[in-house]
Amino acid sequence: MRIIRASDCRVMPWKNGGGTTTEIAAHPPGASLDAFDWRISMAHVGADGPFSSFPGIDRTLSVLTGNGIALAFGDGETVRLERSSAPYPFPADRPVEGQLVNGPIDDLNVMTRRGRWQHRVERLTGPGPIELAVHGGLLMLSARSDGWTIAANEGLESLGTGDNAILEPGEAVTLASDHDDAEIFAIELWEGAAP
Structure with missing residues (x-):
């Protein structure tokens, strides 16, 4: 068992530059945002806007704090996620905009490379x-x-x-x-x- 303390996690900019994320772990270690096989991170979302696109990646999003977020997908589907919602899986290369529900949120992101993990x-x-x-x-x-x-x-x-x-x-x-x-x-x- 390996422990990763909150104080040891690194903060880095979003792929699209719209905010920051705290990377908990990634494989292989030190992999860039275009080369990881899997990645676990937390993000602070303070404003509405598009999600970063990750071609070939599957992602699961969970709301940790705040009143929730509405996901508006490019094909017209909308999904509202709150603190009580089950973790929500979707393709990370599917165009989606996030619309906050009454204030900022923190979320947990788990991403794996499709076909590998x-x-x-x-x-x-x-x-x-x-x-x-x-x-x-x-x-x-x-x-x-x-x-x-x-x-x-x-x-x-x-x-x-x-x-x-x-x-x-x-x-x-x-x-x-x-x-x-x-x-x-x-x-x-x-x-x-x-x-």
Whole structure:
């Protein structure tokens, strides 16, 4: 298990220059925005505008803070995402504009290169215990509130807001929190094309 603290994540500009994003992890390490196989990041969205286009990438968006965002796709479809919404997957090369719902938001973005990697995102809530095991690929846990503990073979780790843990195949952990409404995201990543 590898811990990535919030203070160790790097802040960088959006691909389209419209804001900033906090990169949590990417593969291969140090890959540019045009060359990653997978990437996990958080963005602060303070104004309406177009999403950056990532050709050949699939993305899942989750609202972390704020009142939500409406996605207006180029083909006319609209989707409204709020804090209570399930993580929403869509192709990152599909033209889309974001329209804020009464103020700025922070969101979690998970992106994988189509045909090479796939992903699944789930929002989990406390207090637990929640038992998780990694059978193949990777599992990242991204804490959205303080007070999470992870019990693993190597001992106990604590996660605060914005902290993350990456688990490798064969690892198993038990999550628990001291808050009933504590929130953490479980992000599964695995190699291979869709069946």
